[in-house]
Amino acid sequence: MRQRSLIAITAALAAGALTLTACGSRDDDGGGSSGDGGTTVVIGVDAPLTGDLSALGLGIKNSVDLATKQANKEKVVDGITFKIEALDDQAQPSSGQQNATKLVANKDVLGAVGPLNSSVAESMQKVFDDAKLVQVSPANTNPALTQGQNWNGGEKARPYKSYFRTATTDAIQGPYAAQYVYNDAKKTKAFVIDDKKTYGAGLAATFSDEYKKLGGKIVGTEHIDPETKDFSAVATKVKNSGADVVYYGGEYPQAGPLSKQIKAAGAKIPLVGGDGIYSADFISLAGASGAGDLATSVGAPVEELPSAKEFVANYKAAGYKDAYEAYGGYSYDSAWAIIQAVKKVVEDNNGELPDDARAKVTEAMQNVSFDGVTGKVSFDEFGDATNKQLTVYSVEGTDWSPVKSGTYEG
């Protein structure tokens, strides 16, 4: 009996290992595509294309796709055709790292857009940096990604030179929400909840710091388990704490049910979150009682920016099945930044890609500057976006409607 079980386990392991190698061996083909018809440059995309967060991920993928098509149509870089290679990270750091390795292995990839989640970014940064491959995230908001672990202690140090982002950070987003909640919405007792992920915990911490500084009171804190849907115990605590607002650091798959259960428990108070809950799916998950819930998101509302009109029209015209969601404009700008950097490198090298194209593109990225969908796109010494605009949205009916737009100042 024991012998047989051993054989079974060994067989299973062997089968698993064989499958894995089979997956790994596909990587390197598709290279050497430079022929007479010009050179192909691939922009990698890494985002959750399946699972709970796929609504946001597919918006990112489609927007990058749109940017490359636009660049090809306008012949932004002479002799170069842009293509995308989109990989699914399922919001898992381990998948993100595998995808990063895969993109690095493809010689045609000169830049990558993504990922969505800060925790995934942590696992990808080093892989890309070792290969000097530039990465631009449209959505990561954790400050440590660009400013190092001790960013809050005043020692800012950029860990990876190849990492850039078009999104603003939680160092700005959390405090901005705190100011809105305290000064504009006049809520003085907050219950702070997070999901313990890099993004959620960071956001909740920056919110709490600023909120206390302003004079608000944190009447309770709680960390939820993102794998469950039962928040009734937490909801009861919120109700009994006497809070008049809930701040949630996390994403919409949990925020929606959480908002619903808090209201069902009898606490008719708004739930406020960051860009992670700014999705149409939040509204459908939170149900009718979600009206009045608030979210901050990076940048001005894409629909209202004159620079974004063209993007929105092109996106519609391209006929994508999924909406561009919260990060569409930022993803388009991220891809466009890579295209601009490639253009600079090609122009400096007599219209051809140099041998060390990846390193050159990464270098060029630092000085990229153009007017994008979301406003002026350029990067500071840490690789953060210089555009620090934020908007507060509130749930009205079945839509998010902008309440207040502004720039956060320390």
Next chain:
Amino acid sequence: MNELPQQLVNGLLLGSMYGLVAIGYTMVYGIVQLINFAHGEIFMIGGFGALTVYLYVLPDGTTMWIALPLMLLGAVIAAVIVAVGAERFAYRPLRGAPRLAPLITAIGLSLALQQAVWAWYPGAKESINFPEIAGGPFEIGSVTIQTGDVFLLAVAPISMAILAYFVMKTRTGRGMQATAQDPDTAKLMGINTDRIIVVAFALGAVFAAVGAVAYGLKYGQVQFRMGFILGLKAFTAAVLGGIGNIYGAMIGGLVLGIAETMATAYIADVPGMSQLGGQSWANVWAFVLLILVLLFRPQGLMGERVADRA
């Protein structure tokens, strides 16, 4: 304000759901000594069965009083078909095989069912909203009970009572007990053990389906992964209560649900424990409880000491 009564009710509700799903684990284990890890997915299929009836069979705007029984029926049919199919085509061919084979089959089946729903059910790549019962929450003293939870509160004890009657009093039920005690002797006594095993799978599926409808009504959504974590919890509940014992499954579910809720609500208030409290630690405390129970009662709360068969 004293939140203990409300938290107890929260725990009771969560625990009833664990209990309903745990019955399927414990019954199948009791009879064929198989830990059917695909049972969480049977639960999930039940949820989608109910949803299918609501979305595609019933005309729009049917009141829940008419829709709910039909949805329940749809859930039960879907879950039973899949469970019996799994028994017939995945487990029965392995009846004489070493114990690891059906176990790994169960894990594979669990993944396959999840991915099948993910790939082929329209819209299942994200959470799908489940219909809810209209009407405000009920206030009893300081306790608030949601309309959707009333279903769970009513249905869990009723179905438990029916199951107890079935197992104790009917011919098939007694056949199940006999098969659980000794399959070979039961066969010699003229019991069709193959049929008994199918009945055990089907009954487990019925309870999982009822639990799935309760889940949908309570949380207002179903998704393809909903059975995975809940299945693990229900399995834990079955072990806690004493695997193989149907009352143990229900008691284990209730104990687990209440323990998790209490851990979320109160551990953080114990001096020096604030770091270890809150919902993200609730699972840890639930498993601490499980380990403690198994240390002193390896057979579980209600289990009987049997020769180690696993």
